[in-house]
Amino acid sequence: MTHLGFLIAGWGVVFVACGLYAVSVIRRARRVAARVPLERARWMTGKDSDVIGES
């Protein structure tokens, strides 16, 4: 296979960057979720002020 170094670099950077980003989002989410009551975590049915600036 030709250009092996470029292939590893090109594919590798995408896998590593996306993997790290996904892990960081999920870890942050678990941390924040531990502090939010279940009824407030319902993103599709939440009734708390869907209008910006209003409570």
Place this chain on the structure above:
Amino acid sequence: MVSVDQTARADSMGTSSKTTRILGGVLLAGIALWLFLAFVVTEPDIRIDGTSGQEIGQFDAFRLIYVHVPVVFVAYTAFVVTAIGSIMVLVKRSVWWDLVAGASAEIGALASALTLITGSIWGRPIWGTYWLWGDVRILTTLVLFMLSLGYLAVRRLEGTAEERARRSAIVGILLVVNILIVNRSVEWWASQTIHQDSTIAEAAIGGSKAFTLFYSIVLAMGLFTWMMIHRFRLAWLERQFDRFGLDDALTSRRAEAASVLEGEMS
């Protein structure tokens, strides 16, 4: 009085759900197939020169197309979603859409950075250079990336929720205008780029190569959807914590104190 049940935390679910777990599993299998198609099924780009009879083409470096183009599609899609969310923010002052716009812009920023990096890595063996300042597509993509960083910075500026949402919505709409410029740049300034016209629109490839490229784009859209769901839910949780965190902590402590008192009384 709020019962202990009502103060149950969301940590059991995080941002995952049955849907995201199933989608994640399907996508993992899809990634394995993607690698198989890109590195085993498809042939390298080798053609025979009509006059000299020598082998020409991109050889195995061509396989970078299956990662570079999907990343470009993710960036474009993410910024289109950001622009739609931004318009909804301006029209309906919707919190939900503001969070969608912000989540999508963050993924778009990552994808546009990867577009520049993978394009640069692909450019070295094909064009003999990692970077060309005179190339309009590279420059407009760089502007798109910088603009996405600007959008994310504007979201963090001081101000009321409404001011922040309105300011960032305006930048969010500019992002999609810039996509049009990036996409058309190779036609509008054809003499100032070494990029070719759209590989797909020009039907420059066919057979297993075209199928693998199409599959890569569909898979990337699936990955974007999965990532978007998680990132949006995280934004939602952060907003809920910022707004109600102190109230919820007090409620929780009161509930704890009440249950301790009850235990002592009985």
